[in-house]
Amino acid sequence: MPRSDWKTQGAGLLLCLSAGVAGAAPATAPAEPAPLPEPLRDFDAYVEGVRRQFEVPGIAVAIVKDGRVVLERGYGVRELGKPETVDAHTLFAIASNTKAFTAASLSMLADEGKLALDDRVIDHLPWFRMADPYVTREMRLRDLLAHRSGLGLGAGDLLYWPGTDYSNEEVARRLADVPLSGGFRAQYAYDNILYGVAQLVIEKASGQSYREFLAQRIFRPLGMDETRYNSDALRPGDKVASGHAKADFKDLQPAPRMTWANVAGAGGLYSSVHDMGKWMRVQLDGGVYARSGDKEQRLFSAQRQQAMWSVVTPMPILEPSVPELAAAKPNFAGYGEGWQLTDYRGRKLVWHTGGWPGMVSRVTLVPEHKLGVVVLTNAELPGAFQAVTMRALDAYLEAPRTDWNAAYAAALAKSRSKADESWNKHVAARAPDSRPSLPPQGYAGTYRDPWYGDVSIEAAADGKLRLRFTRTTELVGTLEHWQHDSFIVRWDRRWLNADAFVNFALTADGKVREVRMEAVSPLTDFSFDFQDLRLSPVAATTGA
Secondary structure (H helix, E strand, O other): OOOOOOOOOOOOOOOOOOOOOOOOOOOOOOOOOOOOHHHHHHHHHHHHHHHHHHHHOOOEEEEEEEOEEEEEEEEEEEOOOOOOEEOOOOEEEHHHHHHHHHHHHHHHHHHHOOOOOOOHHHHHHHEEEEEOHHHEEEEEEHHHHOOOOOOOOOHHHHOOOOOOOOOOHHHHHHHHHOOEOOOOOOOOOOOOOHHHHHHHHHHHHHHHOHHHHHHHHHHHHHHHOEEEEEEHHOOOOOEEEOOEEEEEOOEEEEEOOOOEEEEEEEHHHEEEEEEEHHHHHHHHHHOOOEEEOEEEEEEEOOHHHHOOOOEEEEEOOOOOHHHHHHHOOOOEEEEEEEEEEEEEEEEEEEEEEEEEEEEEEEEEEEEOOOOEEEEEOOOOOOOHHHHHHHHHHHHHHHOOOOOOOHHHHHHHHHHHHHHHHHHHHHHOOOOOOOOOOOHHHHHHHEEEEEEOEEEEEOOOOOOOOOEOOOOOOHHHHHEEEEEEEEEEEEEEHHHOOOOEEEEEEOOOOOEEEEEEEEEEEOOOOOOOHHHOEEEEHHHHOOOO
């Protein structure tokens, strides 16, 4: 899931050059690499500067141009405090860059006549339900891919984020209770859950698990031997980067390896820039992955690729957060099928980002120039992959030289400053001498949200309250009194950076009627959609 509108220990450098896609493509002798443009002569030093600026332990980059991988390099280390360096074969979580694979899978099945993107979802999954009967009836497969369902930003993400024990189908079935906050097909709002539904459609239409489909139909033909389906598919000997997050937004530390087996179609894959170079090449070649004379071997048709690259949902064009980013402002913006579509200096961009606890990335295609750039990083700050991507684009598009490192650093500084202002406003509005209305035991109990399930609050022997999301191992923390009947939950896992206000509403008789939550910091990832929870005491719900 993209975190969207979202140390240095020596570099391990590796330059790998290849002439053809591995796997089904015929073996050929390596071709001479295309020379790098003059502006990229200092690329290594530039990336190292980005790593220092954004405190990123490791970065991997691949560039594809005119059908050839012209650069594959790794910089820095896989994990802080350890000597193993990043190279072109290091695996990173690519998170929402998985969405393009899910869209491609549906396109492949459409080419085979097993489904159509205009099919109703309920024609493939008769049990599928959204919160509104009309949306349930009219939702098409294309709608699963285009972020226009009426769900709010990240709505329902707590069903899988940062990791739950729900199955993929359980997550999809719980959509029936996730409230819609917008009109159907009326506006863009990024979601992840519907890609999990798309995954179920792929499995139903193909008769295979999604893991098997990807392995047999995409990874094997492309020779993507280093790509893994979720972290539980990692193998002994894999070179895997560890994600890093700034605990409490201050101290960089490794984050535990995650897996999203229940919504893998939205963001479950691990891959290397070596493999992602192969993926970019087949995209830039219209779906063709091998040629022999007049015969082509394809993943998907050219028609389907153009549909994936066409705007389905218009997106708002936002003003740059700082003047230094003015040159990056697009003239149009939209979302297709698994891809974001904008322009840069008059050229169409087909791209996507990925965000995972401790890792963020970007894949960018410039079809007009047969150019592709992938940047994978093992820290959460998106400015790093943006700065590296834009530098590579400028080099090939012969754009004026821009200090993107400084530009994105300025944007980061501004976002942190706004977060500080937000916190200071909370502090100024606080009544520090107020007291809770109830003793700790009065707040304890099990609370239920219709779509998430149960959240428990327990009064410990020391008088402190402990809050636990019962289906989410990582979401366990201690409640600290803030004011009146409002508390802040401080999660045990400080790298989550997701502390939240917990607000209790009482009845006239002094009993808890409802609990609402909201993230404390605007820097918290939107997938912590606490604000969508409506927690009621289980006793009041069941009559027990």
